[in-house]
Amino acid sequence: MDRVRLSIRMSIIALYAAFFCSAGLQGQAFELKVKPLSEKSSFGPNRLHFTHFFLGTAWIPPVSRAGDSQTGFSLGFRGGLRYKIRLSRSLALVAEAGIAGQKFRMQPGFPLLPGDTLSFRRQSLSVTGFEGAFGLRIRLGQRGNYLGTYIDAGISATTPVSSVLSTTMPSPESGGSGIRSDMKIKRRVDCIRPFLYAPYVRLGFNKLAVQVSWRPSAMTDQPANYDMPALQIGIEFSPVRY
Amino acid sequence: MMAVTRYLAPALALLVLPSFSFYAGDHRILSSEGLEPQVNLVQGEEFISRGLTGKGITIAVIDAGFKGTDTHPGLAHLFRNGQIAGTWDFIRNQEDVFAGHSHGTAVLSCIAGIHEGKQLGLAPDARFLLARTERRNEPAREEADWAKAVDWALRNGADIIQSSIGFTYHRYFPEEMNGRYSLAARAALRAARAGVLLVNSAGNEGRNRWKTMTTPADADSILSVGAISPLTGLAERYSSLGPAADGRIKPNVCASGRVIAFTAGGKARAMDGTSFASPMISGFAACLMQLLPGATAQEILERIERSGHLYPYYDYSHGYGVPQASRFFHATEREIPCRLVIDTLNQAFKIETGNPCDLPARNLWSRYLYYHISDSSGLLIKYGVKEMNPLIRTSIARGSWNRSNILQVFYNGMTAQWTE
Numbered sequence: 001m002d003r004v005r006l007s008i009r010m011s012i013i014a015l016y017a018a019f020f021c022s023a024g025l026q027g028q029a030f031e032l033k034v035k036p037l038s039e040k041s042s043f044g045p046n047r048l049h050f051t052h053f054f055l056g057t058a059w060i061p062p063v064s065r066a067g068d069s070q071t072g073f074s075l076g077f078r079g080g081l082r083y084k085i086r087l088s089r090s091l092a093l094v095a096e097a098g099i100a101g102q103k104f105r106m107q108p109g110f111p112l113l114p115g116d117t118l119s120f121r122r123q124s125l126s127v128t129g130f131e132g133a134f135g136l137r138i139r140l141g142q143r144g145n146y147l148g149t150y151i152d153a154g155i156s157a158t159t160p161v162s163s164v165l166s167t168t169m170p171s172p173e174s175g176g177s178g179i180r181s182d183m184k185i186k187r188r189v190d191c192i193r194p195f196l197y198a199p200y201v202r203l204g205f206n207k208l209a210v211q212v213s214w215r216p217s218a219m220t221d222q223p224a225n226y227d228m229p230a231l232q233i234g235i236e237f238s239p240v241r242y
Numbered sequence: 243m244m245a246v247t248r249y250l251a252p253a254l255a256l257l258v259l260p261s262f263s264f265y266a267g268d269h270r271i272l273s274s275e276g277l278e279p280q281v282n283l284v285q286g287e288e289f290i291s292r293g294l295t296g297k298g299i300t301i302a303v304i305d306a307g308f309k310g311t312d313t314h315p316g317l318a319h320l321f322r323n324g325q326i327a328g329t330w331d332f333i334r335n336q337e338d339v340f341a342g343h344s345h346g347t348a349v350l351s352c353i354a355g356i357h358e359g360k361q362l363g364l365a366p367d368a369r370f371l372l373a374r375t376e377r378r379n380e381p382a383r384e385e386a387d388w389a390k391a392v393d394w395a396l397r398n399g400a401d402i403i404q405s406s407i408g409f410t411y412h413r414y415f416p417e418e419m420n421g422r423y424s425l426a427a428r429a430a431l432r433a434a435r436a437g438v439l440l441v442n443s444a445g446n447e448g449r450n451r452w453k454t455m456t457t458p459a460d461a462d463s464i465l466s467v468g469a470i471s472p473l474t475g476l477a478e479r480y481s482s483l484g485p486a487a488d489g490r491i492k493p494n495v496c497a498s499g500r501v502i503a504f505t506a507g508g509k510a511r512a513m514d515g516t517s518f519a520s521p522m523i524s525g526f527a528a529c530l531m532q533l534l535p536g537a538t539a540q541e542i543l544e545r546i547e548r549s550g551h552l553y554p555y556y557d558y559s560h561g562y563g564v565p566q567a568s569r570f571f572h573a574t575e576r577e578i579p580c581r582l583v584i585d586t587l588n589q590a591f592k593i594e595t596g597n598p599c600d601l602p603a604r605n606l607w608s609r610y611l612y613y614h615i616s617d618s619s620g621l622l623i624k625y626g627v628k629e630m631n632p633l634i635r636t637s638i639a640r641g642s643w644n645r646s647n648i649l650q651v652f653y654n655g656m657t658a659q660w661t662e
Contacts (some may be wrong), residue, residue: 029476029610031626032483034558035453043451044411145411242451 044242045139045148048086052147054096055079056211056236060104060229076102076232084137092137100158101128104228122168125226127192127219129160133200145242146206156213158196163189165226191220202236209236278360279472280352280498280522283606286364288567289529296353296365296528300327302395303521304388304405305349306376307342310506314347316355316362317504320370325354328398331374332387339374344506346374348513349406351504352521353528362502362510364525371398381412388458389429396436401531401539403433404524406517408445408456408482416452419460420487426458434463439531439539441524443516444468444493445482448559453483459493460486465527465543467520468561469499475606476627477559481516484558489621493561494543495550497522526565533570545570551607555652557614557625563607584651584660590637591660595630595653611653613638618646 042048058076080098087093105124135154142148166186200213215230277287289295308329311317320326329339339346350370355362373394375387388407395403409426421427433440444466445456459466459482469481478499484492497519502510523546530542537545547553549569550562583594595611614625628636630653638649650659 027629029474029627029629030559031624032559033624034485034622043416046415143411143413143415 044144046142047242050084052082052238052240054082054236054238056234058102058232058234060232073105089142090139094135094137094152096133098131100131124166125228126164127160128162129158131156131158146240147204147238150204152202155197155199160192163192165189191222191224193221207238211236278362278502280501281361283472283498284522284526284565285567288571289364294529294532296368297532299401299528299531300369300399301402301404301524301528302371302400303346303350304373304375304391305346307374308339308346308372309341309344311347311350312340314504314508316357320354325369327369327371329372330394332391333374333377339372342374347506348503349517349521352501352518353525355504357502357510363521365528368528371395371400381409385409385425388426392429392433396433396438400438402524402527403438403440404521406443406520408459410452410456416454417487419455419457421461424457427461430458430461430464437539439527439542440464441520442466443520446480446515447482448480455482455484455486455492465523466493467523468493468496469516469519470496472498472500491556494547495523495561495565497564552612552652555612555650555657558622584658590639591649592637593651594635608654611636613651616648
């Protein structure tokens with residue numbers, strides 16, 4: 001008797017299962033809503049809104065500085081998110097937020113010789129912080145599947161979070177021994193301004209852009225014998241596809 | 243444990259069996275007649291059995307290059323029988339087109355290729371003009387060359403121009419795909435006015451942001467061909483969607499997007515894309531021109547549209563559907579003893595289609611119910627497909643229904659429409 005009951009129960013379950021299975025086969029294969037044509041015009045570099053990731057390098061040209069040192073090796077990086085909103089077919093506003101860092105090495109202007117009065121062999125300043133920027137984009141090419149051809153002009157502001165001055169100088173113990181040894185001292189620089197502003201111009205072509213920025217003010221809020229040069233040139237890569 | 247195995251097994255079998263029979267049905271349809279599925283889908287056997295092979299018709303194929311065409315054994319008959327009427331490479335300004343890309347070889351094989359004794363296309367006996375116009379990353383120059391190739395084909399007496407090329411974002415916006423704006427669309431119109439049938443692939447932009455037709459597929463009076471899957475019978479997701487920017491129905495028709503086609507290395511392999519759906523229709527048109535020698539290109543175009551498996555129904559993924567050769571030989575095929583009833587509920591349409599068990603399993607689309615909702619001007623607002631196997635009733639959500647809207651439904655050759 002129990003077997004019969006179990007059999008009836010299983011049959012009912014099987015019937016329910018078969019019903020739901022067949023109901024599943026009567027599925028929606030697909031359904032599409034046709035977009036109005038006005039929505040389609042937002043395409044490629046002409047798109048109304050667009051946010052993308054960017055990553056760039058910065059380089060400081062080796063210009064002579066006042067005093068006795070000149071620019072040596074320098075390297076910087078920038079990365080973050082950029083948002084674009086279209087104003088017209090040729091104009092757009094861009095805003096970006098990210099992080100930026102630069103390392104700038106100062107070297108003596110001539111070889112270190114015995115009896116030289118220079119106090120250091122090398123000195124480098126590293127500044128890292130958050131960066132925000134706001135600008136206007138003039139789009140020269142409105143078509144394509146990437147960012148197109150454009151010129152950006154705007155102003156960026158950096159808030160330094162870390163600023164370290166590293167000085168390498170001859171070790172006092174090395175004098176007269178014939179063996180050269182260096183001593184490295186690192187210290188935080190406290191007199192960096194809380195905001196560093198820099199107007200910039202960027203020329204972009206699809207995924208690549210060249211950016212030039214210039215900082216009008218000194219980096220420190222008091223006279224100091226170290227400061228990064230005002231001019232920076234960078235190459236930027238945006239791995240995007242509209 | 244014994245009871246579980248004894249009673250659960252039949253229950254599981256009940257769950258699984260319907261799925262197996264579902265796919266087995268597809269396989270039976272695809273492998274019938276010993277033809278390749280791409281030929282079978284357009285009922286190519288109707289043409290083949292009547293000796294219609296595109297003889298006497300000249301087809302110009304404009305493509306990226308025909309590398310391997312001159313050495314492929316499956317295309318050797320074209321050279322042996324003198325069916326290559328002319329060639330021109332618009333990139334290098336020379337006659338040799340058997341260099342560059344092999345895309346043209348694959349496309350040509352879908353018209354005239356013979357693989358293991360079976361036709362890959364429908365017009366192996368047509369004459370061919372081969373033009374190479376594509377290079378890399380020069381969309382402006384390529385488009386100009388494409389337009390020149392159209393003129394060259396017209397001068398050389400082409401009846402059909404087959405092109406699987408589309409220009410998009412490099413030079414245009416989607417709203418400019420209106421059949422009048424682009425250089426290619428204007429050249430296509432020139433061909434249509436000259437009495438030549440231009441068959442162009444719709445484009446593979448359905449999954450991309452572009453989504454819509456490429457140009458010259460947007461042009462009026464030409465056949466734009468979308469791709470469907472030979473397994474499901476439904477539009478491939480990559481196939482570009484209509485309508486044209488000015489609201490005209492595009493694509494016009496569709497064909498199998500998955501084909502067996504030739505490679506440059508003398509072999510054949512499966513390939514995907516609307517590029518390969520288009521030559522299937524070019525071959526179809528060549529057979530039809532052979533069948534109806536007095537018909538103009540525009541009459542052929544209309545007849546191909548009317549032979550679509552969905553006609554007079556249409557949507558922006560399938561157009562009028564896959565052309566069916568049997569429509570030209572068996573006029574009564576559409577008469578099916580079945581009913582299609584549309585009833586309205588508060589939020590949905592209830593549709594009864596009759597008992598599908600009464601319907602012969604005729605083709606891949608027997609189980610689908612197609613529907614679209616259009617506005618008063620005929621522009622579709624929404625369209626879709628429902629699978630009706632095995633139940634015979636379904637409902638469609640009304641959504642934001644407007645009083646002037648029209649619901650049209652297609653099921654197994656029957657159409658019904660409803661409006662308030």
